[in-house]
Amino acid sequence: MYGFFYRIQRFMAGRNGVDKLNRFLFVFYIVLSVFSIFIHSLVFYLIQLSFAGLIVFRTLSKNIYRRSKENLLYIKCETAVKNFFIRNKNRIRDRKTHSYIKCKHCKAKLRVKRNKGKHTVRCPKCRQEFSVTIR
Ligand SMILES: [Zn+2]
Incomplete structure (x- = not known):
């Protein structure tokens, strides 16, 4: 078993691995999978498959510079959306x-x-x- 983990570790060295954007894409993929139970469409299936491919591509990519740039852009957008909701929550709380x-x-x-x-x-x-x- 030790050799197996060692080999995986060696394989993943120098690769992007799992970052915040990948986690978000994975959650989105799970949501698509749940929807695919009710929606039987080839287009939907292809979209779901392309998301899975994108997750695998980003995880195994060796172009870490580019992947981290994408990840930073995602974090920026996520922060903007979070701040929007926090600001409006505070606005409603302090309205009086x-x-x-x-x-x-x-x-x-x-x-x-x-x-x-x-x-x-x-x-x-x-x-x-x-x-x-x-x-
Ligand atoms: Zn001013």
Whole structure:
């Protein structure tokens, strides 16, 4: 048994292996497999097969530089999507105590206390002051 793992280790040396994008593709592949129980179509089967091929290709690829670039792009997109949901969750949570406004100079989103009336706000990003009316 030791020789078997050693041989696999030697085979995988210098290869990309499993990264975050591969894990996501695998989960997507599993979801497609579940859907394929209900949908019997050749096109669907080919899409599923191409995903499996892509996972195997990315795992065994020796072009680690390119695979890590793809992985970084995926991580960037994943982070953007996660941040979108976190931001909206916080916005809903704080809707009674805080108000969200946009900076008139740099368009940054600012979170200010919900005190009714006219206020002067300084943007922490661009340091410009502007007046806002909170209702
Ligand atoms: Zn600003």
